[in-house]
Amino acid sequence: MLKRYERTRALVEGDPALARAIVCEVEREQGAEALVVLDEPREELVMVQARETAQGSLFFLGEALMTSCRVRVGDEVGLGLVLGSDRCRAYELAVVDAAFSGADGDAWASRWDAALRTELARIEARDELDARRIATTKVDFSTMDVLTSCSELDGTSRTTNGAVDEARIKRPQPADGGEGR
């Protein structure tokens, strides 16, 4: 079953209809009286913490605008957090969080597991298409004429990925050996 990170990622990055569908079902099954909004959706800040790679230490990169909401479904309190100002999304995330963390959490999770995984796969496909578009800008050094002529001169072999094995490139030596020049 998906844990909270993957679940919220599917709901935040994926089609908003999915969160709405889950919330609709929670509201219908639990009844209006079981669902209490503890904190109305409101804009807040999250401080983004980063780890630098020179000394491995932590620092604060800056803040990001976010919207939060807190609800209670039955006995369980749920929290909805999302970057930006989408109040509805924050509410929906809070309801889902409460439902999935409560006594019936496992039942809810297993009921929606497949849909959430489908959404994650869709996000993955979208990201992969982006990555493939970006991959078209990958530099292929082996197509440079100067390298081709070098390798032609000394018969440098190419590795399987087409890159020239630099260690094998030798400059053409003059007839007298050219030492000491």
Add this chain to the structure above:
Amino acid sequence: MGYVAVRGGGKAIEESLKLLERERVRASAAWSTDEIEGTFPELVDQVMGEASLYAPRLAALALKQAQGSPDEAVFLLRAFRSTLERPYVSRPVDTARMRVARRVSAAFKDVPGGQVLGATRDYSHRLLAFDLETEGTEELAEKRADLEAHFDEAVEVSGRDGVPAVMPRVLDHLRAQGLIAQVENDDAEPVDATMAPLSFPAPRSVRLQTLARGMTQAVEALGYAAIRGFGPAHPTVGELRQGRVPVAVDHPLQTGGPEDAYYLGSVPVTEVESVFEGEDGAEAGVGGGSVGGGAGLALTIGYGLVFGRAETKAIAMSVLDHCLEHGDARFPTEDEEFVLYHVDGVEAAGFISHLKLPHYVTFQSKLSSVRETRRVAACGDGLDGACKDASDGDGESVRLDGDSAHLAPSACDAADPKEASHAATL
């Protein structure tokens, strides 16, 4: 000398704001914040970076309100953020897991994952594209469709050989060889520069935060100065990576691993690891990310990380990080106070621009000092006439300066407009 309270200007200020608004609406094409965000994404990035607040829609709004002034837009965003609560701190962002949109290295040609240019102007001709002057909505849609079709085809041709989801770090190669020190994660709580005034020596976390939110051009100018000779730094960009990193927050009450955290969304960042060569072990001893211990030359890393696509700022930040770690007070770019105090845009623009606001009393005091020293100097020289003249009164002393323009500022100090105009005609 006491302050003289002066009232007035209320009506003038009201009208001035109306005139400013008139100027905004007179030429405005009623652009939505979406249009500003879409048309000037890098300006929006710059404003968010300097405001230290990731909020693209609000940054676009601030730019609209500020009529395109980045300084003013940053000020507006900083003021807005101070009205919000900040109950959450994210889990440390792991840039190693960045979804890269661009990744290049100036140090090695063949790097694992390859040199991925992404969308860059680095190799473009800097020629004005006059066709953009008449680019209409239809033409834009046409170009969009053409480029979509082009990349659909390009992606088909290249197959599934995409950029790996997680790009290995270029410098890991040197870490593995022991040329750059492997560092352990240091989980010491960072200090927040927004919660306390700067004090020196500043903790590393404050330095990095201050540089990350520094004025883009100021960080770049000081970084450049450090390389040109006002600091002994010449970097090689080991790796520059740009892309989105996820932001996650732990449950406020429960303890759990990363898999139990809340995913809030992602933010675009640019990260730079610059490599510097140290002279000896002593050099290597400064900062981290270095080895040597007297064993000869060593390599150290300068680190830069900023919101958005501010590449040049990120490189300059990495240079200044190295400089501040070095901390040789002979070089201004290695002097914490010099660098950190002056790179903040709101501080710098605020201080400089306040100079045009009324300083009537301060200037009077300055003027009195100058007159007094001249009078004393003239008396000391035995110029009895001058001594006498100087003590005669304001008008006389100004005439001694031979510069009647000096009268104008003091005339402005007069509370009574009639008196002021009279004084100005003297």
